[in-house]
Amino acid sequence: MKTDRQLQQDVSAELGWEPSVHAARIGVEVKDGIVTLAGRVDSYAEKWTAERTAQRVSGVNALATRLKVQLPGFSKRTDADIAGAVQHVLAWTAELPAGALQVRVEGGHVTLSGLVDWHYQKQQATQSVRRLMGVLGLSDEIGIQPSVVVTVIKSDIEAALNRVAILDAGKIAVAVQNAEITLTGTIRNWAERETALGTAWATPGVHKVVDLMKLAH
Known part of the structure; x- marks a missing residue:
């Protein structure tokens, strides 16, 4: 240690x-x-x-x-300018359905809301916005709408975790209720945490992942 x-x-x-x-x-x-x-x-x-x-x-x-x-002088933008830039970049993000997200900007802080079908679409939206000039902060209020047919299967998630070389998957327990996944157990570092969460989110039909994993000492 x-x-x-x-x-x-x-x-x-x-x-x-x-x-x-x-x-x-x-x-x-x-x-x-x-x-x-x-x-x-x-x-x-x-x-x-x-x-x-x-x-x-x-x-x-x-x-x-x-x-x-603390933005350099050339990076400062009005809230209206930032809102326009955010809407523009979201419209040009191929992974996002048109008109799915709403944008609010206050004091340089951007809030994204709305519904998407997949977690990776949330990631693409926030990734696109956080790098825009003038943005001081970002709140992600984007929800994931459950699929019409939920195909979350506990064994499939466990198999996916076992396929990832970086993970000691035997120390991660998976519980599934409806379209909600709960991960418990121990991980060795934050990279393992992010990998396990990403693997769970990639499962079709998932709209929530609860992280109860603990770092091993």
């Missing part, structure tokens, strides 16, 4: 290894395996990347963030 000092060094090194993050502007504090990031970033996309970069380091139990997005 890593000490807090070792973990602080590893997170700082991983941030320095990520080319899209200005690591020199980000301070890293660790206490009892909980990492806190503080400092200034130039965009919401950089903030999001810094958080995901820290989470993928082995030994990180939880993450707190005090990162502030």
